[in-house]
Amino acid sequence: MKTAYVFPGQGAQFVGMGQDLYNSNEDCKALFEQANDILGFRITDLMFSGTDEDLKQTNVTQPAIFLHSVILAIALGDGFKPAMVAGHSLGEFSALVAAGALSFEDGLKLVAxxxxxxxxxxxxxxxxxxxxxxxxxxxxxxxCKQVDDVVVAANYNCPGQLVISGSIAGVDKACALLTEAGAKRALKLNVGGAFHSPLMEPARVELQAAIEATEIKAPICPIYQNVDAKPHTDPAEIKANLIAQLTGAVRWTQTIQHILADGAEAFVEVGPGNVLQGLVKKVDRKVPTSAAQIGG
Incomplete structure (x- = not known):
């Protein structure tokens, strides 16, 4: 069976995430401890017994979800046989490590x-x-193009669900116009900023040098990247798309459509939560979806 493995992004975190992996075997425990050393703080304490507020801090959320996803993929061992992989925003880094394109250490450093x-x-x-x-x-x-402030389509999550991103004035104006145009809901999100918009340009510039200096190898299977929703195996293309990702849109709907068109017969979500399984079902309700489990 041709199985696509998908990796979640920010918002999937929960207190207690990863503790079962930490306790399950010494290899997983060693990776978590290595992560504590690399990050310079005990992220495991915040993941296993912190507060929701702790886990909402971007510098905790992103590495925490990455660690849960990647260590779970490693724990699957021979059970991890992807025909293709994809990750939602941050999840793209998890997917690259799981597919062997990035080392665990380099992936974690880039995510931090x-x-x-x-x-x-x-x-x-x-x-x-x-x-x-x-x-x-x-x-x-x-x-969005009609609004005179910064506002763009940022996350194409599934048919009928699109997240916009931009300045507070731009998003407010767009929400009013979109409601007038017949949107069922225009719901402001509890996020720290305008991710996947031109306002992330300072972050893109800062991260570009780090990504360019990091070794990326050809993955064991194609990775469908956020910015163009297409499969990639060439390290130079993967790098360019990773750099563009911070200011580019997450084309998740199109990614799932392309993966299905390329013959995926099932989807497995690797990491906390089940958001991506729900989004896949909105694209094709008949395709089987499941959560990755050790021994499962």
């Missing part, structure tokens, strides 16, 4: 740098995101 760069970009200008439900993608894109 990415989180800090995004945090700094958020502090430069107050900005936000909003989920728009019940409109065609094209309608949302056209209305």
């Amino acid at each position: 740098q990415r989180a800090n760069a995004m945090q700094k970009a958020c502090e430069l200008q107050p900005s936000t995101m909003a989920a728009i439900l019940g409109l065609e993608d094209e309608v949302v894109e056209n209305i």
Whole structure:
């Protein structure tokens, strides 16, 4: 069976995440402890017994989800046989490590740098995101173009669900226009800033040098990347797309459509939560989806 493995992004975190992996075997425990050393703080304490507030800090959230996803993929051992992989935003880094394109250490360092760069970009200008439900993608894109402040389509999550991103004024204006245009909901999100928008340009510049200096190898299977939703195995292309990802849109709907068109027969979500399984079902409700489990 041709199985696609998908890796979640920010928002999937929960207190207690990864503790079962830490306790399950010495190899997993060693990786978590290595992560504590690399990061310079005990992220495991925050993951296993912190508060929801702790886990919402970008510099904790992103490495925490990455660690849970990657260590779970490693724990699957021979059970991890992807025909293709993809990750939602941050999850793209998890997918690259799981598919052998990035080392565990390099992946974690890049994720930590990415989180800090995004945090700094958020502090430069107050900005936000909003989920728009019940409109065609094209309608949302056209209305965003009419607004004279920064606002763009940022996350194409599934048909009828698109997240916009930009300045607070830009998002507010777009939400009002989109509601007038018939959106079922225009819901401002509780996020620190305008991810996947031009306002992340300072973070993109900061991360570019780090990504360019990191060794990326050909993955064991194609990775469908966020910026163009297409399969990639060439390390130079993968790097360029990773750099573009911070200011580019997450084309998740198109990614799932392409993976299905390329013959995927099942999807396995690797990491905390089950958000991606739900999004896959919105694209094709008949395709089997499941959560990765050790021994499962």
